[in-house]
Amino acid sequence: MGHSHHKTHSAESNVKVAFFLNVAFSVVELIGGLLTNSVAILSNALHDLGDSLTLGISWYFLKISHKKVTREYSYGFKRFSVLGALINAIVLITGSFLILDEAIPRLIDPVNPKTEEMIYFAIGGIIINGIAAARLKNGKSINEKAVYLHLLEDVLGWVAVLVGAIVMHLTYLPIIDPLLSVLISLFILFNSYKNLKEGFRIILQGTPPSIDIHRVHETFANMPEVESFHDCHTWTMDGEYHVLSVHLVLRENKTLYDLRKVKSKIKNELVLMGINHTTIELETADEKGHSY
Numbered sequence: 001m002g003h004s005h006h007k008t009h010s011a012e013s014n015v016k017v018a019f020f021l022n023v024a025f026s027v028v029e030l031i032g033g034l035l036t037n038s039v040a041i042l043s044n045a046l047h048d049l050g051d052s053l054t055l056g057i058s059w060y061f062l063k064i065s066h067k068k069v070t071r072e073y074s075y076g077f078k079r080f081s082v083l084g085a086l087i088n089a090i091v092l093i094t095g096s097f098l099i100l101d102e103a104i105p106r107l108i109d110p111v112n113p114k115t116e117e118m119i120y121f122a123i124g125g126i127i128i129n130g131i132a133a134a135r136l137k138n139g140k141s142i143n144e145k146a147v148y149l150h151l152l153e154d155v156l157g158w159v160a161v162l163v164g165a166i167v168m169h170l171t172y173l174p175i176i177d178p179l180l181s182v183l184i185s186l187f188i189l190f191n192s193y194k195n196l197k198e199g200f201r202i203i204l205q206g207t208p209p210s211i212d213i214h215r216v217h218e219t220f221a222n223m224p225e226v227e228s229f230h231d232c233h234t235w236t237m238d239g240e241y242h243v244l245s246v247h248l249v250l251r252e253n254k255t256l257y258d259l260r261k262v263k264s265k266i267k268n269e270l271v272l273m274g275i276n277h278t279t280i281e282l283e284t285a286d287e288k289g290h291s292y
Contacts, residue, residue: 018132018151019055025128026052032121038113039106040161041121043099043181047188048129048154050091057084078237082202089196096185096192103185106178113177118165125158149191157184198239205235208242210274219269220248225262227251234275244270245279253284 029045061084
């Protein structure tokens with residue numbers, strides 16, 4: 001319990017630090033993007049603002065997700081962290097389209113930005129987002145992973161801006177600025193779509209990708225006490241805590257002691273496959289059911 005509480009507190013603390021770092025630097029970025037006339041910096045500024053909003057939401061939902069079970073939420077609040085990840089993806093996708101709308105016309109009619117100031121902002125962006133990303137590097141939940149991914153994208157985005165600013169400072173190639181913005185936005189869109197897809201998979205109770213359902217079925221089929229099984233369902237609460245329920249048809253009637261041994265054996269094997277919680281309904285052969 002103490003270890004779990006420490007992990008929860010650490011995750012919340014990391015998201016909190018990342019949140020305040022991003023909020024402060026996002027304001028500086030917006031001002032810097034306007035002063036330098038750089039759409040690449042503005043695209044990163046909007047991305048960081050989206051991340052700041054997401055970090056705040058993630059911080060809030062992370063705290064909620066560890067609340068105890070209630071009558072209204074019998075499985076607890078773990079899925080609230082997924083809601084944070086979905087909002088994260090939607091914010092970033094929306095922001096990316098807004099930036100593309102600004103950047104694409106500049107590909108046709110480039111505007112030369114203030115490259116020296118761009119270099120300073122890029123270095124600051126790499127440092128600030130690098131510190132925030134490092135705090136969330138070892139996150140386990142989909143929420144923490146999504147936030148870490150976006151902070152890492154920010155670092156890579158600023159590296160690209162730095163390289164582009166140096167090239168533009170040495171040569172007259174203003175088209176690099178909107179081109180960088182378009183590439184950063186497309187990269188964000190691609191990864192945000194993957195997070196959005198995974199979030200909806202969880203909300204819609206899809207089978208977790210990390211669970212080998214064929215191996216699960218083989219486990220049931222190879223048990224000598226089990227004649228068949230049906231109504232086998234596997235889903236995840238938050239991308240990390242996996243749940244399974246199944247009806248097992250026994251070959252013969254068993255004593256309560258034997259039934260407990262069968263259940264215990266199955267649950268232990270499923271834990272090794274990454275399934276944290278299992279509900280097993282035992283039936284006799286004369287009960288009706290559709291077997292696999």
